[in-house]
Amino acid sequence: MKKEVLLAIIIGFGIGLVATFGLYSARKTIGGSYQIYSPVPEGKNEQVANLPIDLSLSLSSPLDESISKDPKTKVSGSTSPSTWVVIFSEKEEKLMKSDEKGQFETEVALISGENEIEVTALSESGNTIKKIITVVYSTVEI
Template sequence: MRKEIIFAILAGGSLGAIIAFGIWRANSAIQNTPQIEDTFAPQETRSPSSSFGPNATPSGGFGITLAKPDSDDVETQSPVTFTGITQPSTWVVISTDKSDYTFLSAADGSFSQDVKLSPGINQIVLTAFNEKGNSVTKTLNLVYSKELAQQQ
């Protein structure tokens, strides 16, 4: 009888230690993992024209604003019209996994371009280049599904 009690105590203690170790490892792994929202969020990067550091030339408000579509939208029709605004007469490049669209923004800075999507997830990269050599990039993900269009 004493042997059974000692065995039960040792087995319970070992099982408890294994479970506690597993919980500790899971918590430490979660704390070191980047957040999923950060991975798929729209990203915007800027490149300076010629210098770095405190004497770098600021981009002077140079940017690109996309009116539609929004990142992580689900589209049921292709092509999709990208509309937005940047500086006047700026070269804009819209890149998909299969093709690139290059055009000049209008005199007021607005732009509109039809872009063909492939079925599934599409990572779209919009880049604008001004006359000073500055560039600004915006990345977004769109999902194109023919199945959703058929169900509606």
């Protein structure tokens, strides 16, 4: 019985060494072929710094990691004017456009427990910015 256990341990150790060596060799072979290419040609960095930023996103409510006693919560904030805003929650999705001042506001239904709310702003030029907040819906008295 002891010989069989010892033999199984030695065989398992040998298989582990062979697998480790194979992974190490494959990783070493693949790892050497990566090259990082800059999307901006060298010497052109000063032009990138002068590009205007056409998109921003800030959320005023709800606060991240807040606790709500209501089954709905108000999601509001500001972004660039006339920007599409997409809100994904555990229960629903909403699509709206910010007003001429960049403000947006809507109500989102919550499920019991932890709710992850993702707010994404999409500019007309195709740029996106995303923020994720967590709201816990609980009916327990604190």
